[in-house]
Amino acid sequence: SQQGEEDPQALSIQEGENATMNCSYKTSINNLQWYRQNSGRGLVHLILIRSNEREKHSGRLRVTLDTSKKSSSLLITASRAADTASYFCATSNFGNEKLTFGTGTRLTIIP
Amino acid sequence: DAGVIQSPRHEVTEMGQEVTLRCKPISGHNSLFWYRQTMMRGLELLIYFNNNVPIDDSGMPEDRFSAKMPNASFSTLKIQPSEPRDSAVYFCASSRGQGANQPQHFGDGTRLSIL
Numbered sequence: 001s002q003q004g005e006e007d008p009q010a011l012s013i014q015e016g017e018n019a020t021m022n023c024s025y026k027t028s029i030n031n032l033q034w035y036r037q038n039s040g041r042g043l044v045h046l047i048l049i050r051s052n053e054r055e056k057h058s059g060r061l062r063v064t065l066d067t068s069k070k071s072s073s074l075l076i077t078a079s080r081a082a083d084t085a086s087y088f089c090a091t092s093n094f095g096n097e098k099l100t101f102g103t104g105t106r107l108t109i110i111p
Numbered sequence: 112d113a114g115v116i117q118s119p120r121h122e123v124t125e126m127g128q129e130v131t132l133r134c135k136p137i138s139g140h141n142s143l144f145w146y147r148q149t150m151m152r153g154l155e156l157l158i159y160f161n162n163n164v165p166i167d168d169s170g171m172p173e174d175r176f177s178a179k180m181p182n183a184s185f186s187t188l189k190i191q192p193s194e195p196r197d198s199a200v201y202f203c204a205s206s207r208g209q210g211a212n213q214p215q216h217f218g219d220g221t222r223l224s225i226l
Contacts, residue, residue, distance in 0.1 A: 033215075035217075041219050041220075042219045045216065088154070092211030097159060
């Protein structure tokens with residue numbers, strides 16, 4: 001079963017705007033990861049945030065984690081056409097060595 | 112640095128044929144994962160190896176699927192006999208350490224079509 005569910009399923013914004021994607025999950029996690037997938041390519045790791053962390057940054061990316069609400073968000077600031085891709089959250093549970101991926105958000109940046 | 116290398120990139124074959132997908136993980140990574148991606152089911156973990164040993168194969172759909180990792184630099188996923196419902200993109204990923212506690216590095220996948 002899917003652990004993470006992204007929201008929205010699809011998002012279109014103008015270049016230069018900020019994009020926010022959300023991920024909700026059902027059970028306690030060890031860590032949560034965000035990945036990007038360009039069309040026809042494999043997934044690329046963006047950020048890993050552990051359950052005892054609340055926020056992480058990487059360049060134009062900002063990830064937050066709220067374990068009380070079982071949710072995470074990915075913010076991409078000053079979006080570029082090259083950010084057009086699908087974005088997935090993935091969770092791992094304590095004692096479980098698997099990553100469970102969500103259904104993804106399809107992000108389109110309009111030049 | 113070379114990433115995860117998968118071959119072939121595309122495979123089209125008729126049902127009933129044997130299909131073998133290949134993966135070379137990143138050197139120094141000791142965990143290897145096989146995933147399947149479809150529109151209907153999303154990304155599913157099929158099997159996970161750590162130090163060349165299969166740790167969890169609960170995602171393997173049925174006995175027609177088998178995976179091996181004879182050494183640290185090579186793994187295969189085999190489907191025999193293949194069926195049209197096996198059509199999907201198959202990804203191999205590798206990571207340092209164990210399980211899901213580290214970032215996973217994905218290959219570009221094998222797009223498999225079973226006619």
